[in-house]
Every structure is written in C-alpha cells, then in structure tokens.
Amino acid sequence: MNDFLAERVVSAATSSFTEHLAATRPDLLPINRSLPLAGVSAVAPPAAPHGTTIVAMTFPGGVLMAGDRRATMGNVIASRHIEKVFPADRFSVLGIAGTAGIAIDIARLFQVELEHYEKIEGTLLSLEGKATRLGAMVRGNLPMALQGLAAIPLFAGFDIETGVGRLFSYDVTGGRYEELEHHSVGSGSVFARGALKKLWRAGLAEDDAVRVAVEALYDAADDDSATGGPDPVRQLWPVVYTVTRLGGRRVADRELATIAGDIIAERSIARREA
Amino acid sequence: MTQQFYVSPEQLMKDRADFARKGIARGRTVVVVSCRDGIALVAENPSASLHKIGEIYDKIAFAAVGKYNEFESLRQAGVRYADVRGYSYDREDVTGRGLASVYAQSLGAVFTAEQKPFEVELTVAEVGHDVESDHLFRLTFDGSIADERRFVVMGGNAERVAETVVNGWTSVASFEEAIRLAAGALQEERAEPVTLEVAVLDRDSETARGSRRAFRRIGPDELAALVDGTARQAG
Numbered sequence: 001m002n003d004f005l006a007e008r009v010v011s012a013a014t015s016s017f018t019e020h021l022a023a024t025r026p027d028l029l030p031i032n033r034s035l036p037l038a039g040v041s042a043v044a045p046p047a048a049p050h051g052t053t054i055v056a057m058t059f060p061g062g063v064l065m066a067g068d069r070r071a072t073m074g075n076v077i078a079s080r081h082i083e084k085v086f087p088a089d090r091f092s093v094l095g096i097a098g099t100a101g102i103a104i105d106i107a108r109l110f111q112v113e114l115e116h117y118e119k120i121e122g123t124l125l126s127l128e129g130k131a132t133r134l135g136a137m138v139r140g141n142l143p144m145a146l147q148g149l150a151a152i153p154l155f156a157g158f159d160i161e162t163g164v165g166r167l168f169s170y171d172v173t174g175g176r177y178e179e180l181e182h183h184s185v186g187s188g189s190v191f192a193r194g195a196l197k198k199l200w201r202a203g204l205a206e207d208d209a210v211r212v213a214v215e216a217l218y219d220a221a222d223d224d225s226a227t228g229g230p231d232p233v234r235q236l237w238p239v240v241y242t243v244t245r246l247g248g249r250r251v252a253d254r255e256l257a258t259i260a261g262d263i264i265a266e267r268s269i270a271r272r273e274a
Numbered sequence: 275m276t277q278q279f280y281v282s283p284e285q286l287m288k289d290r291a292d293f294a295r296k297g298i299a300r301g302r303t304v305v306v307v308s309c310r311d312g313i314a315l316v317a318e319n320p321s322a323s324l325h326k327i328g329e330i331y332d333k334i335a336f337a338a339v340g341k342y343n344e345f346e347s348l349r350q351a352g353v354r355y356a357d358v359r360g361y362s363y364d365r366e367d368v369t370g371r372g373l374a375s376v377y378a379q380s381l382g383a384v385f386t387a388e389q390k391p392f393e394v395e396l397t398v399a400e401v402g403h404d405v406e407s408d409h410l411f412r413l414t415f416d417g418s419i420a421d422e423r424r425f426v427v428m429g430g431n432a433e434r435v436a437e438t439v440v441n442g443w444t445s446v447a448s449f450e451e452a453i454r455l456a457a458g459a460l461q462e463e464r465a466e467p468v469t470l471e472v473a474v475l476d477r478d479s480e481t482a483r484g485s486r487r488a489f490r491r492i493g494p495d496e497l498a499a500l501v502d503g504t505a506r507q508a509g
Contacts, residue, residue: 017357028362090485112361115487119329119353 017116018109018137030105031140045148049078051103053188053220053227054085054095056156056167057200058181059209062244063156063165066213067095068188068221069236070228080228085239087248089114092130092157093241097186102144103151106137113137127159131168131176139174154185158243165243188220188227195219210240210251214259218267230260287416290391294415297393301339302326303429303460305439306397308408309452312477312488313399316456318429319471322494327473329489331356331368333401335475339429340394340415348377348396365486370400374411374419382417391415395428401475401488405445427459435459449474450500453492457501472497 014020021029049071056065067084070077078100085095086107094110096103113133117125125133134155141151155168167179182200184192195216204212214230217238221229230237237256242249281289302318304326315337317326326345327337330352338345355376360368377396385391392415400409410422424443427436438459447455453472461468472492479488492500 017354017361020354021358021361025358025362028358108361112357116353116357119357120350122323122325122328 015117015120016133017113018133020116029140030102030109031137031144047073048149049073049082049100050226051082051084051097051100051186052224053184053186053192053217054097054154055184055189055192055196055213055216055220056095056154056179056182057196057204057209057213058165058167059204059206061163061165062158062206062242063093063167064206064209064213064240064242065093065095065154065156066210066217066238066240068217068228068238069231070221070226071100072226075225077228080231080234080236083239085241086111087241087250088130088155088157089118089124090247091124091160091243092127092155093243093248094134094153094155095185096151096153097189098151099149102141102149103153106141106151106153110134110137124160126161127157127166130157131155131178134168135170135174135176137174138170138172142173145172152185154183156243158245158247160245163245184216184220186220186227188217188224191223192216192220206242206244210242210255211259211263213240214238214256215263218260218263230256230264232261232264287386290385291416294385294391294393298340298395298415298428299430301395301429303427303431303435304337304339304397305425305427305435305456305459306337306399306410307425307439307443307447307452307456308399308405308410308423308445309447309449310405310445310477311447311449311452311474312401313408313410313475314449314452314456315397315399315473315475316453316460317471318460318468320469322471325471327471327491328353329473329487330373330398331360332365332486333475333488334368334370334373335399335473335489337397337399337426337428338394340392344392345394345396348380348392348394351380352377352398370398370409370411374398374413377413378417378419380417381413381415385416397422397426397428399426399475401477403477434463438462453497453500470497470501472500 051071054067065085071079071082088094088110150172153170159166167183169177169179169183182196199212218229221227237253237260240251304317307314315327319326328349330336336349352373356368396413398411402408410426412420412422412426425439442455474490475488479485
C-alpha cells in the first residue's frame with residue numbers, strides 16, 4: 001500500500017504541465033485529439049483558417065519576431081486581426097504558421113508549460129530546454145499534421161546563460177534546428193527570406209531590426225496572397241515582439257504605424273513594379 | 275489474535291489534533307499581511323532554496339508552516355490544480371476560494387482517513403483591488419478553513435507575533451512598512467538575527483510591471499535595503 005502510494009507520488013511529481021495533463025486530463029491536450037478516419041490520407045482535411053508568415057531575426061543583445069495579421073481559408077480571408085506571435089514567457093516568444101486553431105492551442109499550452117515549470121521548480125527552464133519542449137509538442141501533433149492540419153512554430157528567446165538572442169525552427173516531426181541571423185516560416189516565407197537576406201546585417205540596432213521585419217513582411221504580402229500587408233485603412237500592423245536581457249516587449253502600434261507608413265511612402269515614390 | 279483496544283472517536287481525533295499541533299508549534303513563524311500595495315508574505319526561514327512561500331497563480335500565493343515535504347506536495351498540487359483550471363477554462367476562473375476549498379478537502383480527508391494527519395498550516399492569499407477585497411484563507415491540519423482579514427500569523431510563536439502585528443497594522447502601509455512590521459515581530463525577543471524569506475503579491479502588477487503575475491520574491495539585497503534601520507537582519 002505504502003509502496004504504491006510512494007510510486008504514485010513520484011510518478012505525479014513531474015514539472016511538466018503537458019505530462020500532468022496527459023496523465024490526468026488527456027482530453028485537454030490539443031495534440032491528443034485525432035480526426036476520425038485517422039491514417040486515411042485520401043480524405044481532404046477540413047477547411048480551417050491558416051496563418052501564414054512569421055519572420056524572426058537576431059540583433060546584438062536580443063531577438064525579434066514578427067507576424068502578419070491574415071488568416072486564410074482556401075481563397076477566402078478568414079481573419080484580418082489574427083495574431084500568430086505569442087510571448088511564451090518573460091524571455092522567449094513563439095510564432096506559429098499553419099492551421100490556426102492548432103497553432104493557438106499549442107502556443108497556449110506552451111505558455112502554461114513554461115510557467116508551470118517555473119512555479120514547480122522555482123527557476124526558469126533553460127532556453128535549450130524550452131526549445132526541446134516545444135519540439136515535443138510539434139511531434140505530438142504529427143498524426144494531425146499528416147492529415148493536413150500542420151502547425152509549425154518558430155521559437156526565439158534570450159539565452160540568459162550566454163547573453164545572446166537565439167532562434168529555433170522546427171519541422172513537422174518535431175526536429176529542432178537552431179538558426180543563425182534570421183529565419184522565416186509560412187507560405188510567404190520564401191519572399192520574406194529574400195528580403196531578409198538583403199536587409200539584415202550584423203550589428204543591426206533594435207529599432208532598425210523592427211523596420212527590417214516589417215519590410216520583409218511587406219515583401220511577403222506583396223507576392224503571397226495568404227500574407228496580409230500593413231493595413232492603413234483599418235490601422236492594422238504586424239505583431240512584433242523583441243526579447244532582450246530586460247525581457248520581452250511588444251512593439252507599440254504607434255511605432256509600427258510610423259515604420260509601415262515610411263515603407264509605403266518610400267515604395268510609392270520609387271514606383272517600382274516588381 | 276490480539277484484541278484491539280477500543281478508542282472513542284473523540285479521543286482518536288483529539289490525539290491526532292494534538293499530534294499535528296505539536297508538529298506545527300515546532301515550525302518557524304510565517305506572517306501574511308495585507309497592506310496598501312498588496313499582500314506581503316514574510317517567513318522565518320534559514321534555507322535559501324527550500325521555500326515556505328510560493329506562487330500558485332496570477333493573484334494567488336501560498337505560505338505554509340510545518341513539515342516541508344507535506345506542504346511542498348500541497349503547494350505543487352495547488353499549482354497543478356490552478357494551471358489545469360486556468361488552461362481549461364480561463365485565467366480569471368482560478369480563485370483563491372476554489373483553491374482553498376480543494377486544500378480543505380484534501381487536508382480533511384488526510385486527517386480522518388490516513389495513518390497520520392498532515393502537520394501543516396497553510397495560508398492561501400489572493401490579492402484584490404484594495405485591502406477590503408484581499409482574501410486570506412487560513413487552513414489547518416484538520417481541513418478547517420477560516421476567511422481572515424488584515425493578516426495571518428502561523429507557526430511556533432504565532433500568538434506573540436500576532437500581538438505585535440495587530441498593534442502595528444494599518445491598511446495604508448506600504449510594502450516596506452508591512453515587511454518591516456512583520457520582520458520586527460518575528461525578530462522580537464530573539465537574541466540571534468532571524469533569516470527571512472519574503473515575497474509580495476503586487477496589487478497593480480499589470481500597470482507597474484506589465485505582468486498579470488502579481489507574485490514577486492524579494493531578494494536578499496532588496497530585503498536588506500527594505501528592513502535596514504530597524505532590526506538587524508541577516509540577509
């Protein structure tokens with residue numbers, strides 16, 4: 001009886017919120033749901049909103065992540081207000097491209113996972129540890145990804161140990177890859193990457209990095225119909241977060257409006273076609 | 275076969291209560307004080323890593339006296355309860371009252387059904403908009419629950435410490451004043467300097483720190499600066 005109790009206590013003593021849910025409330029895990037007809041790849045996935053382009057880059061003393069505001073469902077714009085970049089904890093952010101519902105749930109679970117660890121252990125998880133946990137969540141979603149409901153994150157954080165900003169990208173199997181300088185995911189990422197290659201440079205100041213991110217998203221929106229550009233009519237700007245030694249900060253709309261306004265003005269004057 | 279002696283339920287419960295009370299009385303004192311800036315939690319604790327005060331959720335903190343392994347398991351269970359609830363409903367739906375009644379049930383069940391009752395006393399503190407809307411739930415080893423006002427003192431010298439706190443308590447005290455009051459009460463009549471563990475629940479963490487998590491630990495340096503000038507504190 002006592003052995004049984006001790007065993008139960010030890011097995012319950014996990015610092016992971018996801019493991020706790022898996023043991024006690026598996027129905028609440030976003031990655032534990034499966035569609036009917038699992039494994040039948042011929043079935044078309046249900047129509048669900050998709051989020052598109054996320055860009056991220058490092059700058060001295062931190063990282064930056066930005067996402068556009070459009071979600072599409074086939075050829076229809078499902079939302080102009082969606083947010084795809086989320087603060088994960090004080091020192092990290094994640095952005096997710098792919099099926100919006102799954103992406104938002106993974107982000108929410110990841111936020112609780114990190115906070116839960118911090119409260120149980122009394123210390124922050126290392127940046128590597130956070131990146132690994134996120135990889136496990138992406139892998140957990142593999143069955144649904146194979147049925148067409150994939151969500152691929154990009155993870156960025158400030159590494160307190162080494163004092164630098166770092167970037168991690170993932171594949172659908174949960175494979176984790178550290179990226180240097182900059183990276184982009186989502187359908188507009190090919191165009192955003194092209195822009196980043198030209199605009200990013202070593203030693204970029206934080207303000208300039210914000211501008212580079214907005215311009216890269218502008219280029220993605222220019223050529224990818226699923227990515228939304230800055231919307232001066234509705235006053236909608238990308239969601240941009242920076243993370244430095246001081247923690248995460250959401251760049252204010254006022255600041256983004258000025259930057260987007262400048263980019264639009266410059267391009268109007270240049271009158272370049274493509 | 276040996277015949278079991280008959281023990282009346284009254285006697286059994288009394289023995290268990292006495293046993294738990296003795297365990298708690300050996301513990302070092304914890305003071306939880308509601309004040310203008312929020313709720314200050316001050317504990318006498320020689321260890322820098324084995325905490326008696328902890329964060330449970332956005333506006334909720336936990337303080338305990340007694341056996342470390344017992345209250346630590348309760349604290350972790352509380353964090354799990356709160357995180358599951360906040361994740362499956364919404365962060366607003368996690369309340370101090372809900373948490374306190376879960377604790378009351380588990381403590382009550384252990385007290386009556388297990389070999390030995392938990393030798394712990396807990397406070398669940400939830401910070402509100404003002405001193406009036408703060409909640410301080412005090413839970414004892416048998417699962418009884420009390421909704422306290424202003425402050426809670428638990429542990430070994432609770433009565434003496436409470437006397438000092440009640441005399442100095444005011445609703446308009448800042449954190450600095452509240453912590454000094456609690457630290458002074460813990461230090462009183464003690465020859466050796468007392469090592470303190472201090473944390474606060476900020477009343478306005480959203481505006482002041484941009485964080486919905488009100489819990490903040492006061493580090494040794496900040497604490498030394500806070501209580502400097504009153505009793506000499508050892509970090």
